[in-house]
Amino acid sequence: MWVTDERCEEVVHSTWDMGSDMDPMSSVLVKVSHCQEQLSTWNKKVFGNVRCKLAKVRKQLEKEEARSMAGGRNDRLALLNEELQKLMALEERKWSQRSKSDWLRYSYQNTKYFHCRASERNKRNYISGIENAASVWTKEES
Numbered sequence: 001m002w003v004t005d006e007r008c009e010e011v012v013h014s015t016w017d018m019g020s021d022m023d024p025m026s027s028v029l030v031k032v033s034h035c036q037e038q039l040s041t042w043n044k045k046v047f048g049n050v051r052c053k054l055a056k057v058r059k060q061l062e063k064e065e066a067r068s069m070a071g072g073r074n075d076r077l078a079l080l081n082e083e084l085q086k087l088m089a090l091e092e093r094k095w096s097q098r099s100k101s102d103w104l105r106y107s108y109q110n111t112k113y114f115h116c117r118a119s120e121r122n123k124r125n126y127i128s129g130i131e132n133a134a135s136v137w138t139k140e141e142s
Helices: 006-016 022-047 048-068 075-099 111-125
Strands: 130-133 137-139
Touching: 006 022, 022 111, 075 111
Parallel strands: none
Antiparallel strands: 130 137
């Protein structure tokens, strides 16, 4: 999602171009950490929660369609439809990136399916503990 937005590159450049008096390795670590913070803040400000925005626009669209059918004005209808299409494209891109699959190329557009795939992969990749040389399992305490 981010790479397609020009402002993402600006955030990275502005963060990365900051000077540092540290040794090169420490400087890179600090820049990566700072870049992560800035991108996270930027993401919340620019994209926000796409799923919530999508639900909100759908409700607004339903209200406007009902108002239009009752003889009201429908000038906001086109704007809401356009906004809905943009948000759906963002949601699709997000799940495409998370799913690591080529299903979208073949018109498989079931968001619930992609959510399940990504969640399953997350569960499968979770490391609950590590077995040491003495064959004893060590688990992280929460």
